[in-house]
Amino acid sequence: MFKRDLDLEKRWSKLLEGLKETIGKKPADLNGVLFLIGVQELGQGNKIFSKEQKQDLMHIAVCKVLSYAGFYELDHVDQDGWPHWNLIKELPHFDLLDQEKLLKIQVLEYFEKEYEIVIE
Numbered sequence: 001m002f003k004r005d006l007d008l009e010k011r012w013s014k015l016l017e018g019l020k021e022t023i024g025k026k027p028a029d030l031n032g033v034l035f036l037i038g039v040q041e042l043g044q045g046n047k048i049f050s051k052e053q054k055q056d057l058m059h060i061a062v063c064k065v066l067s068y069a070g071f072y073e074l075d076h077v078d079q080d081g082w083p084h085w086n087l088i089k090e091l092p093h094f095d096l097l098d099q100e101k102l103l104k105i106q107v108l109e110y111f112e113k114e115y116e117i118v119i120e
Contacts, residue, residue: 005101011119012104015111018119030100033107037061044081056082065106066091068113 019033020026027033038057039046041064049057063072063085072085094102108119 008101008104008108011108014119015108018117030103030107031058034058034061034065034103037064037107037110041083042081060085062103065103065110068106068109069102 015033016026019036023036027036035054035058038059038061041060042057060083063083066072067074067085071087071089071091073088075084075086077083092098092102111117112119
């Protein structure tokens with residue numbers, strides 16, 4: 001494993017611990033963090049979501065975090081308050097491990113920019 005991969009995993013672990021302190025429960029994985037971001041970005045508070053809505057929340061989160069890298073831009077928010085995004089730059093063709101790394105990097109950037117916390 002490369003040093004930068006170790007650094008990423010160290011920063012990721014710190015983020016998960018910080019989320020545990022904030023919300024009282026440590027997210028199990030990247031999907032759990034994406035769900036939290038989706039709920040935050042929707043801005044409708046903690047409520048019961050259907051399975052389809054949970055998938056939509058994760059999509060909102062992926063679009064939001066990848067917007068920092070220039071892949072998506074917010075198109076509009078519909079009458080129910082759900083944001084809709086446009087793909088503006090093709091995503092690279094990565095294997096699953098590299099996709100996960102990209103998302104983790106962008107999730108860390110999300111928390112650093114949105115909440116002004118430095119995760120080192």
